[in-house]
Amino acid sequence: MTDITIALSKGRIFDDTAPLLKAAGIEALDDPESSRKLILATNRNNVRLIIVRASDVPTYVQYGAADLGIAGKDVLLEHGGIGLYQPLDLNIARCRMMVAAPESFDYDSAVRKGARLRIATKYLQTAREHFANKGMHVDLIKLYGSMELAPLVGLADAIVDLVSSGNTLKANHLKAVEEIMPISSRLIINQAALKLKRTIIQPVLEAFSQAIEH
Numbered sequence: 001m002t003d004i005t006i007a008l009s010k011g012r013i014f015d016d017t018a019p020l021l022k023a024a025g026i027e028a029l030d031d032p033e034s035s036r037k038l039i040l041a042t043n044r045n046n047v048r049l050i051i052v053r054a055s056d057v058p059t060y061v062q063y064g065a066a067d068l069g070i071a072g073k074d075v076l077l078e079h080g081g082i083g084l085y086q087p088l089d090l091n092i093a094r095c096r097m098m099v100a101a102p103e104s105f106d107y108d109s110a111v112r113k114g115a116r117l118r119i120a121t122k123y124l125q126t127a128r129e130h131f132a133n134k135g136m137h138v139d140l141i142k143l144y145g146s147m148e149l150a151p152l153v154g155l156a157d158a159i160v161d162l163v164s165s166g167n168t169l170k171a172n173h174l175k176a177v178e179e180i181m182p183i184s185s186r187l188i189i190n191q192a193a194l195k196l197k198r199t200i201i202q203p204v205l206e207a208f209s210q211a212i213e214h
């Protein structure tokens with residue numbers, strides 16, 4: 001069997017990956033924004049795309065349900081990367097993982113005083129490691145989205161979330177108080193698939209590598 005399946009999420013990752021796929025000679029026959037199909041055929045009869053939630057991409061690739069995938073570093077850190085080969089930073093869907101708090105909150109002084117902060121986030125692993133490295137004791141509250149709301153209604157003192165333009169923070173009277181790390185998306189490959197399907201995967205890898213903007 002020499003077919004390959006590539007797992008992608010729609011939205012910014014699909015949009016930023018389409019030019020890279022095109023450079024590798026791969027074009028989807030349907031637009032995932034308008035089509036309800038979860039399996040998209042491409043112009044190449046040996047390549048198909050599957051559309052999954054961004055945070056599910058590593059799972060599909062880990063178990064070999066997809067051979068390749070594109071996932072944010074934020075998602076990969078939470079997943080742990082088991083069974084995945086991560087050969088390329090694609091430098092797409094870039095943003096920053098930040099700690100943010102209400103404009104009126106004096107985060108630096110709370111940290112200096114050793115206050116025990118409540119932090120809401122969907123990125124538990126990343127947040128746990130960040131605050132442990134700072135020697136801070138925090139209570140982490142797991143959320144699945146709209147983290148910006150949590151400090152506004154007293155659920156948390158601060159949040160750990162992704163920021164790109166900063167407009168969402170501003171609209172909710174929050175400010176970034178600490179940068180945790182820059183984030184971009186990576187190509188991930190199932191380790192067994194790379195060995196078994198190298199003749200199809202290797203040219204895709206090379207085309208992506210040529211097409212990446214540095």
Ligand code: PRT
Binds near residue numbers: 012055074167
């Ligand atoms: O949306 P869904 O719940 O399905 O999943 P998702 O949010 O994980 O997926 P998606 O497609 O929104 O994001 C996919 C990947 O894009 C993420 O895993 C990141 O690696 C990357 N990315 C880049 C971002 C952003 N920029 C980003 N700004 N992901 C999310 N955001 C959100 C952020 O969480 C915040 O709520 O956008 C908001 C802030 O944006 P600004 O521009 O107002 O600062």
Ligand code: MG
């Ligand atoms: Mg989203």
